[in-house]
Amino acid sequence: MSDVKQRIEELRSALNTHNHNYYVLNSPTISDRQFDDMMKELETLEINHPQYDDPLSPTHRVGSDLTKGFEQTGHIYRMLSLANTYSVEEVDQWVERVQTSLEGERPVIVGEMKFDGTSISLIYEHGRLIRAVTRGDGEKGDVVTDNVKTIKSIPLVLHGTGWPDFFEIRGEIVLPWKEFDRLNAEREFNEEPIFANPRNAASGTLKLLNPAEVARRGLDAYFYYLLGDNLPADNHYDNMMEARRWGFKVSDAMTKLYDITKVDKYINHWDTARKELPVATDGLVFKVNSLRQQLNLGFTAKSPRWAIAYKFKAERAETRLRFVSFDVGRMGYVTPVANLEPVLLSGTVVKRASLHNEDIMRTFDIHEGDMLYVEKGGEIIPKIVGVNTAERLPDAKTVRFVSHCPECGAPLVRQEGEAAWFCPNKWGCPPQITGRVEHFVGRRMMNIDGIGEETSKILYSTGLVTNIGDIYDLTIDKLKDLERFGEKSAERIMQGIEDSRHVPFDRVVYALSIPGVGETTAKKIATTAGSMDRLMNMSQTELESIEDVGPHIAESIIEYFNVPINRQNIERLRAAGLQFEAEKAQVLSDRLNGKSIIISGVFSHHSRDEYKKMIEAHGGKNVGSISKKTDYVLAGDNMGPAKLEKAQKLGIPIIDEDTFLKMIADE
Ligand code: IVH
Numbered sequence: 001m002s003d004v005k006q007r008i009e010e011l012r013s014a015l016n017t018h019n020h021n022y023y024v025l026n027s028p029t030i031s032d033r034q035f036d037d038m039m040k041e042l043e044t045l046e047i048n049h050p051q052y053d054d055p056l057s058p059t060h061r062v063g064s065d066l067t068k069g070f071e072q073t074g075h076i077y078r079m080l081s082l083a084n085t086y087s088v089e090e091v092d093q094w095v096e097r098v099q100t101s102l103e104g105e106r107p108v109i110v111g112e113m114k115f116d117g118t119s120i121s122l123i124y125e126h127g128r129l130i131r132a133v134t135r136g137d138g139e140k141g142d143v144v145t146d147n148v149k150t151i152k153s154i155p156l157v158l159h160g161t162g163w164p165d166f167f168e169i170r171g172e173i174v175l176p177w178k179e180f181d182r183l184n185a186e187r188e189f190n191e192e193p194i195f196a197n198p199r200n201a202a203s204g205t206l207k208l209l210n211p212a213e214v215a216r217r218g219l220d221a222y223f224y225y226l227l228g229d230n231l232p233a234d235n236h237y238d239n240m241m242e243a244r245r246w247g248f249k250v251s252d253a254m255t256k257l258y259d260i261t262k263v264d265k266y267i268n269h270w271d272t273a274r275k276e277l278p279v280a281t282d283g284l285v286f287k288v289n290s291l292r293q294q295l296n297l298g299f300t301a302k303s304p305r306w307a308i309a310y311k312f313k314a315e316r317a318e319t320r321l322r323f324v325s326f327d328v329g330r331m332g333y334v335t336p337v338a339n340l341e342p343v344l345l346s347g348t349v350v351k352r353a354s355l356h357n358e359d360i361m362r363t364f365d366i367h368e369g370d371m372l373y374v375e376k377g378g379e380i381i382p383k384i385v386g387v388n389t390a391e392r393l394p395d396a397k398t399v400r401f402v403s404h405c406p407e408c409g410a411p412l413v414r415q416e417g418e419a420a421w422f423c424p425n426k427w428g429c430p431p432q433i434t435g436r437v438e439h440f441v442g443r444r445m446m447n448i449d450g451i452g453e454e455t456s457k458i459l460y461s462t463g464l465v466t467n468i469g470d471i472y473d474l475t476i477d478k479l480k481d482l483e484r485f486g487e488k489s490a491e492r493i494m495q496g497i498e499d500s501r502h503v504p505f506d507r508v509v510y511a512l513s514i515p516g517v518g519e520t521t522a523k524k525i526a527t528t529a530g531s532m533d534r535l536m537n538m539s540q541t542e543l544e545s546i547e548d549v550g551p552h553i554a555e556s557i558i559e560y561f562n563v564p565i566n567r568q569n570i571e572r573l574r575a576a577g578l579q580f581e582a583e584k585a586q587v588l589s590d591r592l593n594g595k596s597i598i599i600s601g602v603f604s605h606h607s608r609d610e611y612k613k614m615i616e617a618h619g620g621k622n623v624g625s626i627s628k629k630t631d632y633v634l635a636g637d638n639m640g641p642a643k644l645e646k647a648q649k650l651g652i653p654i655i656d657e658d659t660f661l662k663m664i665a666d667e
Helices: 005-022 032-048 058-062 088-101 177-189 199-207 210-218 234-243 261-275 291-297 358-363 430-441 453-462 468-473 476-480 486-502 505-511 521-530 532-536 540-544 551-562 564-575 609-619 640-652 657-664
Strands: 072-074 109-115 118-127 128-134 140-141 166-174 220-225 255-256 280-290 306-310 315-328 333-345 346-354 371-376 383-387 596-601 621-623 632-635
Touching: 005 032, 032 058, 088 261, 088 280, 088 291, 088 306, 109 166, 109 261, 109 306, 118 199, 128 140, 166 199, 177 199, 177 280, 220 234, 234 596, 255 261, 255 521, 261 280, 261 476, 261 521, 280 291, 315 430, 333 371, 346 371, 346 383, 358 383, 430 453, 430 468, 476 551, 505 521, 505 532, 532 551, 532 564, 540 551, 564 657, 596 609, 596 640, 609 621, 609 657, 632 640, 632 657
Parallel strands: 596 621, 596 632
Antiparallel strands: 072 140, 109 255, 109 280, 118 128, 118 166, 166 220, 280 306, 315 333, 315 371, 333 346, 371 383
């Protein structure tokens, strides 16, 4: 073996060990600096000697920037769920049922954490990770191998010995609390919607199309189920301990419990101890240890009889209502909010909780000074779940919904069929005006840096910006003398305003705050209409023919463009040079001559979206499903078996990406 190859292998093996020490065992034996130096040396060697490259080298964990769609694949063993229980008694009854089914044989029970993330199935062949698949519908799931490869605690190449040549291991992908808090803080800063809980954040992250972004988010994974033909042991616990030796993260909480009293103790212990864990858990799982007994017990249609979940109770606190306030949002909707005596709940102090709308307030029949129950389940947003009426103060009055806007005094209106009251004073109600400006300048809209909640209030109170059209009349001189403003911040805003002239048309549509038109709808409307002028003149029927636009949204769009102030603003935005036309699809050639092409699988040179654009730019049609009329299948790796079979049956030529790129290339 050449010296280079030998060094590469040494480095890979050492880095794999150090990764395992760091991410699985939590006990690194070298400094971060030493680790980075080794990684750099390996990267350099691999770049200079591409013949020794290996897709599973530790250097490839960072993820590439290629955008790829997901292919689906069938599970080898169906991915079932677990039956739930909510009390120690129910768990005890399950143990008894198991024992009866085993004709009196006493089962050893394994207790483990129920991790609150998203389940994953990994397939290993000859000790190497070959595929990672989500649960999907239980029968088939999305192939997310590239994203899973970025999770540093997952071994790409197994450690130790004794693993079957082919096996599956299942576990839960989680986003640790620390990473979850960091991600949400970042999203809040960027004005992106925050994740309600680590479970949503983990599954959302796993489905991102950009593995580099997945790598940045800090996912982790715990494993709890080994499947295959030649497993090392005849029981679940020993198999998991073996898996731990191969490099998988298996929770230290996994324990063998020899009788019911031990099961009860385990529940009592983890009911509180789980709060110290670095990841979210929503319960415990109990499993029959012996694989022979598991086989005997079998499955129901939905879940194994040899396992059961025990769900933790949501944390609940009781606290006194100080007063109910009423928030007015940018669209004018009024939300009642319970302001509470501060109370500690799952590690955070809760002072406010939404009461959502008048109907919900009435259901609880909230009285002044009531003792309220507040809960935080898997959610980070606290909920009012009830009133302790026994503690109601004598003579306490019912809290009523306001009849007038708390911000501008206008009488509130409630439209038929709607739960919310709203303030119709669109052009005179301060939080609505500043809210629309804040939305307009937001990251995902016009992205004008430097105008946040505070600035938009100052701009409003000084009369500089009372609607979105005013933004483009701002100058450095007007800004720099404002309170708490300097030349620097004024320049930053002016630069943001300048850059916003290039923001694409669909984001301009989203920025307008048309009721009912969110980001996705704005994109569809912008693409179909093609220009602002066309959009302003579309009829109800034309609007309704756009995907996602129903009669309600169509009416709202028409109404928006009928309001004189909106029309004036639009003209001012046009004069300011904003993008009022959708980008035209590029036309490069007619080499594909109207041919229908379906895209399937995962590609390495370009993303699926790029191939779609190329097909259209060269005069072809990108179609969604295979039929007799399809001319070609442009196939990447892992094309779905059903599609492949159908294409072969219909005799449709299957071409790979190199062939396609040749077809559209200049002669
Ligand atoms: S065993 C056939 N063990 O809970 C049984 N599942 O409600 C396979 N989960 O889909 C599941 N921690 O995503 C098992 N220690 C654990 C678990 C666990 C979390 C999840 C898993 C499963 C869901 C069932």
